[in-house]
Amino acid sequence: MQSKTIERKAFDIRKHIVHTVINNGDGHAGPSLSCTDILATLYFDIMDVKVDEPNWSCRDRFILSAGHKCLALYGTLIEKGFEKADVLETYNKLGSKVPGHPDMKKFNGVDFSSGALGHGLPIGAGMALNAKIKGEKHRVFVLMGDGEQGEGSNWETAMFASHHGLDNLIGIIDRNGLQINGTTREVLDTHDLREKYAAFGWSVKVVDGHNIEELLNTFQSIPFHKGKPSLVIANTIKSKGMPFAEGNVKYHHWNPGKESQESKDALDALERYANDKGWIK
Amino acid sequence: MTVKQRNPRDVFGEVLLELGRENESIVAVSCDSGAGSGMDPFKQTLPNQYLEVGINEQNAIGVCAGLAEGGSIPVVSAIAPFISMRAFEQVRNDLGYTNMNVKVIGSSSGLSHSALGSTHQAIEDLSLMRVIPNMVVLNPGDCYEVEMSLREAIKHKGPVYIRMPRHPMAEPLEVSQRNFKLGKGEVLMNTGNEIVIAVSGTLTVDGLMTGKILDEMGYRVKVLNFTTVKPLDTEILYEAYNDAKYLFTLEEHSEVGGFGSAVLEVLGPVKQGGPIHIVGIAEGSINTGPYRELLEAYGLTWEKVVDRILNVIQK
Secondary structure, three states: OOHHHHHHHHHHHHHHHHHHHHHHOOEOHHHHHHOHHHHHHHHHHHOOOOOOOOOOOOOOEEEEOOHHHHHHHHHHHHHHOOOOHHHHHHOOOOOOOOOOOOOOOOOOOOOOOOOOOOOHHHHHHHHHHHHHHHOOOOOEEEEEEOHHHHOHHHHHHHHHHHHOOOOOEEEEEEEOOEEOOEEHHHHHOOOOHHHHHHHOOOEEEEEEOOOHHHHHHHHHOOOOOOOOOEEEEEEOOOOOOOOOOOOOHHHOOEOOOOOOHHHHHHHHHHHHHHHHHOOOO | OEOOOOOHHHHHHHHHHHHHHHOOOEEEEEOOOHHHHOOHHHHHHOHHHEEEOOOOHHHHHHHHHHHHHOOOEEEEEEEHHHHHHHOHHHHHHHHHHOOOOOEEEEEOOEOOOOOOOHHHOEOOHHHHHHOOOOOEEEOOOOHHHHHHHHHHHHHOOOOEEEEOOOOOOOEOOOHHHOOOOOOOOEEEEEOOOOEEEEEOHHHHHHHHHHHHHHHHOOOOEEEEEOOEEEOOOHHHHHHHHOOOOEEEEEEEEEOOOOHHHHHHHHHOOOOOOOOEEEEEEOOOOOOOOOHHHHHHHOOOOHHHHHHHHHHHHOO
């Protein structure tokens, strides 16, 4: 798919994120908006999935290890056609199919439940190994946060995945540089993640996580090195698409209320962006 | 009762190999623990179904969840404290809530690493595994129960925890007299319901011996054995407790949250029946020493259990 079409999909996903938080209250808007372009690129070009057969055994898998970014995943799966958009109206309500962290038993297209950080990469490694054992060609994508790299389980799997040559496993770090309590540098400095994963035996590329062309080129060259797991470090901006909140740590959660100035600003920003792109006639 | 010197690990290894030959979806997963768990014959015979992950239980459980998602049946083993506690959140989230078809083997459970101290003993694993949704919890005490637990665990679709004994144990009845069913308890002796002893795991023979001595002393005794801790056989418990004067539970586990607690949860609301006493380890395990001596120090051998029961009923 052309990058312009993916850009449009990413915009539609951002609209779902912003509208849902404005209409239904508290959500992880900032983190969801930083990974939106990555998810749009994966689901609208890179990944082989079947909307009418969500559990197709040979599909490419995606695990949102940083499960709090679920609004981006819900928006993506809705745009892809796995569920209808009105499901988001139940967000934050009793019995919702779209809880604050994704649940594979509740939402079509969610390949594995997540929420507790540091769980996705081990599960993804298991899925990738299973494909190798069965001689299947599908790939497994695991999106993590940069703050999430503080969880030791990731490094257990970093060692395991390269030991077993899982070149069908692709880790993605949504590196927006912020976590709840401040910058990742202040809270627990990850230092050079590229060097760290490379030292664990991974093949690593660093990209602009909002540049669709660059994301496409990068994901199309998987595996970066035959016999090694691939890692994409995507440099991103938290709250991308809401100018007043971009790169601001306080928008990890966002609960603006329907009538607030911030809600109005967010909707105006979306409209301006669409106007600039010529999407609103 | 029959005294056999078969090692539970060897039986586990033999049965796992047999099941692995029949079903190529079974993957034996070792956390640098394959040899200690009895998986060596499997590794040698079915190397393509054997996975060594190394010393990393969190990764191991996640990998097993991923393997199971694709249709494999992982049987992952490490010594009980590490697999049930280090990786507890992974077991809860990635196997329990998601209902993944993974069999978790807590080897050398309870006090079996008796000389190594509290780090290598697991007297909390039943409490932890029992609270996880969808988790079936099996607590075999002897080689017959080990074999049947593994066979039934593979047949069951969903997560199962098997608490594996380490030492050769006597079996309370001839195998021909036993009829293992997942989720069912069994009656080992029954001369009446005056004193009911409900036992689970490695202390089965001690429970039966206790019952026989109390019977000889003139009490009417029923001894029940439970390999399945979850789901618990409520039917057999209700029937035994109905006109019981006393019920004692017995296990090589903490008195908090284990088999005894499970029995209390079931029988708490029942109006009839006498007081229920949990016999186990009261507050952590700090002692070390030879296995049987350590059990005795915690008052869990039949001689000590008889005394503990008499202390209660003769008050």
